[in-house]
Amino acid sequence: MSKKIGLIFWDGWLGIAPTLISLIEYFSEKDHHVFVYLRDDDEFDLSIIETFHKERVTVYRISSKGDFLKKKIIDTVIRILRKIKNSHWISVDRFNQILFNSEQLKSYLDILNYSKQIRKRQEKYLDFIFCVDTLGLFAHKKSKMRSGKIINLSLELLYELKSDKEWLNKVIKKNERYYLKEKVLLTLIQDNFRWSIYKRINHVVGDNFLLLPNSARMNSENEKIQKSDFFYKKFNLDPETIIVLSAGMICDEVCSHEIAQVIGNYNFKNKTKIIFHNRIQNDTIRQLYIEKVRIVGKDNLCLSLDPVLFSELHTIFNSAQIGLVIYDTDNGDENFSSIGAASGKLYQYIKYGLPIIASRLEGLEKIVAEYDLGVIVNSPIEIPLAIERINSNYQYYSNNARMAFEKKLNIDIYLDALNELI
Incomplete structure (x- = not known):
């Protein structure tokens, strides 16, 4: 029976992601309809999209640029603080911490905008959704996507950073661990050794995973x-x-x-x-x-x-x-x-x-x-x-x-x- 399958890929580098290309091609060949929610950026080579099945693959190219006005306000505040720093009214360490947090806030706004755009484009219901890496799971949450079973597709390992300044990292890692414990059907990962590391850094109990090496297709x-x-x-x-x-x-x-x-x-x-x-x-x-x-x-x-x-x-x-x-x-x-x-x-x-x-x-x-x-x-x-x-x-x-x-x-x-x- 034909199913509706979604894929959330924040990183956007689809042209150099053979696992994702293979997954999209394979399931469309099996008569499933694949909906890809892809972060778009001028630097990404997305010509691979033209090779997908026109009727069974729908690719939404979503801008990651967050709320322009809010980001403009943040940049204005930073410019003012930079002048204050140059006048020695604020310490260099304090300024650098504010600058770092401001950049994280702008990234957070980008993720929220990406998730908002997914919400506008999502199907009424998806049978399965592949969430690619930590930010795929986070975008799934923020988009309030209506989907059946969630499959976590791990391409990269993201560690919990210890610095108190790394608040964005802590937020998305907390969400990842919650999803792994409560919502994810299974995790796709390349081999057993890599799973042992992923399991350790994400406090996973049990071995609910399936192997999917970063291989090529035998066409x-x-x-x-x-x-x-x-x-x-x-x-x-x-x-x-x-x-x-x-x-x-x-x-x-x-x-x-x-x-x-x-x-x-x-x-x-x-x-x-x-x-x-x-x-x-x-x-x-x-x-x-x-x-x-x-x-x-x-x-x-x-x-x-x-x-x-x-x-x-x-x-x-x-x-x-x-x-x-x-x-x-x-x-x-x-x-x-x-x-x-x-x-x-x-x-x-x-x-x-x-x-x-x-x-x-x-x-x-x-x-x-x-x-x-x-x-x-x-x-x-x-x-x-x-x-x-x-x-x-x-x-x-x-x-x-x-x-x-x-x-x-x-x-x-x-x-x-x-x-x-x-």
Whole structure:
């Protein structure tokens, strides 16, 4: 029976959210009608919307800009206080606290406006609603949405911040914990290790969750996609060059500078290029960092800084031979240290048969070891030897990667289980 299914996504980056894209496509293919309440912003690439089923997917692009007059008043007060601070009538610490709280208040007004717009556009009744992350649950509450069962879809981990100034964080965390205890049917999360962390930081009792890795779909077009020459043309590479791809971000969280330093000073046995491909446009600060990366990577590194549409991602991943899934293992942010099945690029690599070189992090190591997808490294300094090891038995690792994706790890397998439930 056809159902009405809602999805609340405050973060708005739909074009780089494969789990959400897959979920929308899958349920519309099952003859359900999907209503997406998406925060809109000029910086978001939302071209993916044009690929959705026109009759079964309704996307509401909702501005997040809150009450203009109230925010104008807040800005005016801040300007006055700034002048007072410069005249030493108010302490710097006091001014900074007021400024911080004012920015939080403006964010709160944005969330309230987003929720208000959802309320105006919502269906009379939804059978299910997927609330994405903490702010999805908060917007559900503030919009007073009329829905049946609520499914919490966790993409990011949000901690309760201890500072007394973090009042907005405390409000939305309190709501999240209440929803998890009283209202949520179940939580969708990427793997068991990540669930153990989510459970701890949200004081969850029991194990009411279902696995949904940040994977890609196994669609009928997959067999027809030929090996891509995207990077070979872009950088005028010799056809015999082995491309080792690090897709996604270029930053210290994924050890970009450290990797570039290591490979910049290494003499590979075969023609080898490491390519960093960026998923979003860079701001000025990031451009300065990237230039440092370019310098230390020398001739062994190519930087691909122009993002491609989600529908064209196959040209990126299918143009490489090996995939890097490297993260800073000393990073205290468990969004990274527990990345595991939340790493979207991992699944894109293996979809196209790319062996993996991954950091020794619990979730990642388990996936790579279980299916023998490639090599685990303790630090970026081991990457060149890992490349040599994979090249010495390339077809074995490549076959394992493709087979694991087709038989065990594509997201449709997990969506089938979810569809049975709802």
